[in-house]
Amino acid sequence: MGLSFSFLASNAADPPPPEPGLGNLPESCVASVMVHLDPTQICRLAMLSRDFNRASSADFVWESKLPLNYGDVIQRVFEKDDVLRKGNFCKKEIYSRLCRPNSFDGGAKKVWLDKTTGKTCTLISSNGLAITGIDDRRYWNRIPTEESRFQSIAYLQQTWWFEVDGEIEFPFPVGSYSLFFRLQLGRTHKRFGRRGCNTEHVHGWDKKPVQFQLSTTDGQQATKQCYLKEHGKWICYHAGDFVVKNSSNCKSMGVKFSMTQIDCTHTKGGLCVDSVLIYPSEYRERLLHF
Amino acid sequence: MLEGAMAVVKPEMKSYIWLQTADGSIQQVEEEVAMFCPVIGREVLQSGKGSSKNYAISLPERVKPAVLGSILDYCRFHQVSGRSNKERKIYNEKFIRVETSKLCELASAADSLKLRPLVDLTSRALARMIEGKTPEEIREIFHLPDDLSEEEKLEPLRNITDDPHIRLLNRLYARKRNELRERQKLKVLGDAAPVLNTEVEKELPVDERSVDDLLSFINGDGDSKEARASKNKKRNRRRKDQPRKSLSMDENGCHKESNCFPFGNTNIEIRNEPSPKKSSTSPDLEPVGLSAKLDLDDGDIYDELDPVLKAELDREVEDFARRLNSVWPERMQELIPSI
Numbered sequence: 001m002g003l004s005f006s007f008l009a010s011n012a013a014d015p016p017p018p019e020p021g022l023g024n025l026p027e028s029c030v031a032s033v034m035v036h037l038d039p040t041q042i043c044r045l046a047m048l049s050r051d052f053n054r055a056s057s058a059d060f061v062w063e064s065k066l067p068l069n070y071g072d073v074i075q076r077v078f079e080k081d082d083v084l085r086k087g088n089f090c091k092k093e094i095y096s097r098l099c100r101p102n103s104f105d106g107g108a109k110k111v112w113l114d115k116t117t118g119k120t121c122t123l124i125s126s127n128g129l130a131i132t133g134i135d136d137r138r139y140w141n142r143i144p145t146e147e148s149r150f151q152s153i154a155y156l157q158q159t160w161w162f163e164v165d166g167e168i169e170f171p172f173p174v175g176s177y178s179l180f181f182r183l184q185l186g187r188t189h190k191r192f193g194r195r196g197c198n199t200e201h202v203h204g205w206d207k208k209p210v211q212f213q214l215s216t217t218d219g220q221q222a223t224k225q226c227y228l229k230e231h232g233k234w235i236c237y238h239a240g241d242f243v244v245k246n247s248s249n250c251k252s253m254g255v256k257f258s259m260t261q262i263d264c265t266h267t268k269g270g271l272c273v274d275s276v277l278i279y280p281s282e283y284r285e286r287l288l289h290f
Numbered sequence: 291m292l293e294g295a296m297a298v299v300k301p302e303m304k305s306y307i308w309l310q311t312a313d314g315s316i317q318q319v320e321e322e323v324a325m326f327c328p329v330i331g332r333e334v335l336q337s338g339k340g341s342s343k344n345y346a347i348s349l350p351e352r353v354k355p356a357v358l359g360s361i362l363d364y365c366r367f368h369q370v371s372g373r374s375n376k377e378r379k380i381y382n383e384k385f386i387r388v389e390t391s392k393l394c395e396l397a398s399a400a401d402s403l404k405l406r407p408l409v410d411l412t413s414r415a416l417a418r419m420i421e422g423k424t425p426e427e428i429r430e431i432f433h434l435p436d437d438l439s440e441e442e443k444l445e446p447l448r449n450i451t452d453d454p455h456i457r458l459l460n461r462l463y464a465r466k467r468n469e470l471r472e473r474q475k476l477k478v479l480g481d482a483a484p485v486l487n488t489e490v491e492k493e494l495p496v497d498e499r500s501v502d503d504l505l506s507f508i509n510g511d512g513d514s515k516e517a518r519a520s521k522n523k524k525r526n527r528r529r530k531d532q533p534r535k536s537l538s539m540d541e542n543g544c545h546k547e548s549n550c551f552p553f554g555n556t557n558i559e560i561r562n563e564p565s566p567k568k569s570s571t572s573p574d575l576e577p578v579g580l581s582a583k584l585d586l587d588d589g590d591i592y593d594e595l596d597p598v599l600k601a602e603l604d605r606e607v608e609d610f611a612r613r614l615n616s617v618w619p620e621r622m623q624e625l626i627p628s629i
Contacts, residue, residue: 025394026352029401032409036417047443048425049434083450093448100453 067173158269204268
């Protein structure tokens with residue numbers, strides 16, 4: 001046949017065929033391999049060769065990294081006229097955009113995807129919390145600071161009734177989440193470029209524990225009591241966990257949480273309240289050491 | 291007599307499908323095995339081919355004869371419904387324990403035959419091989435050509451969402467591209483005075499990280515506020531009185547339009563440049579269009595700029611590069627689980 005003839009003729013001139021390897025794999029194959037790698041690795045691979053570069057932009061690769069209900073998340077987080085809602089973005093760009101901390105609810109909350117795992121992390125600032133007595137400058141002050149993602153924290157001078165409530169309604173992707181309060185005993189200041197902490201006014205926290213409570217719209221509840229300790233450091237106090245299951249009827253999960261110390265036999269003060277964190281439960285260990 | 295004749299008929303009538311690989315060789319395989327493969331199954335049902343040697347089903351080019359044998363073994367094993375999950379798992383583990391090159395061929399063939407489970411299996415195995423290896427190692431194992439030119443690696447990113455990080459990154463790339471061009475020019479000129487060389491090729495302590503490492507940077511400081519706070523200590527010199535704008539302003543009251551460009555003066559997450567005193571009177575520029583325009587011709591406009599502005603820009607970009615290459619976030623990650 002003509003085929004075999006030409007094969008023989010060209011054999012001498014042709015260089016030996018390249019060794020089979022990923023270099024010869026079609027893009028779709030490389031992309032299939034990338035589905036099983038995490039985003040940072042995919043990005044590194046993208047620089048290795050042209051084929052890898054193209055394969056790394058494949059939509060189905062990044063679709064697998066996005067949370068299943070990312071459409072709902074985008075709807076919830078971004079304004080109607082935001083580019084992300086209007087424009088036609090490839091999944092890679094959507095992932096990239098969601099990995100940045102995105103403010104919503106008037107800047108009182110932030111949400112982002114963890115870049116490696118694609119899990120959703122949420123943050124509620126002290127501005128978004130209902131703090132009893134926040135308007136009374138005898139008790140509470142808002143202090144601008146670099147140490148908060150929201151650039152300001154609420155500082156408690158002293159009070160009898162300590163109550164911080166909050167709630168959030170968000171289309172959390174399926175998974176289990178842990179809620180933390182980021183607090184610090186003592187007020188920080190910076191002098192001559194050094195960080196110092198004034199713990200003079202810290203009092204009352206060792207008398208009785210504070211109470212954390214958490215409840216969700218689908219009936220999950222958690223309570224916890226613990227003492228606030230360790231002056232001078234920001235600590236994430238674990239308040240409770242909740243689980244989001246896959247259900248088609250409700251897109252959003254509402255979570256109510258609170259931190260109270262309302263024993264009126266003693267005053268307490270000297271506390272900085274920064275924010276409430278809702279992280280995937282897998283990160284719990286990580287946070288507790290901060 | 292009739293009954294006797296009928297008794298001679300074999301109890302089991304196996305039917306075979308004929309397959310032809312790209313090199314022309316033909317083989318036959320049991321029907322149920324072949325049907326396990328969607329592409330073959332469809333061919334049989336739709337076109338009725340494969341029933342005899344002359345009407346063999348032509349397989350896609352990527353299916354080499356050697357690999358076809360392995361694939362058919364796979365199909366033969368898995369199409370039997372009676373096997374337990376554990377059995378299948380053990381078989382799969384053994385199946386992928388082959389040379390890398392064979393694994394690649396299997397993946398490629400399975401993909402062209404649309405044999406989903408085998409594609410997953412081989413992809414996973416290949417991914418496991420890639421995990422945790424350096425780029426050079428990966429190139430070595432998989433014989434990848436390094437066919438992305440330096441210029442291509444420094445392509446500016448599309449920044450529709452006006453991400454300040456991307457803006458800075460594109461500026462960094464523009465600068466690197468310029469340096470690259472300078473170096474190439476010098477090469478063409480031949481080895482000129484060594485003085486010239488050292489001047490242009492001033493050593494930036496920057497490694498050529500991937501364009502898409504942006505993603506690894508974006509949340510690199512997202513895990514710990516403390517880490518960021520201390521990291522930002524020196525760099526966060528943002529003046530309180532300067533109003534926050536979505537795009538920053540020209541700093542020295544220089545002319546509008548072409549000379550003015552956005553600094554990354556927005557987020558607290560990237561540290562900000564100290565702004566010279568007389569900045570508050572500058573007009574607000576139309577944000578996205580200008581930014582996009584400048585990003586594209588970044589290299590050219592850069593040269594026309596005020597030298598003071600240039601210095602500011604340089605400093606900002608260098609700082610950004612330093613942060614990009616800083617191992618601080620990774621180190622923090624390492625520290626945390628070890629506590």
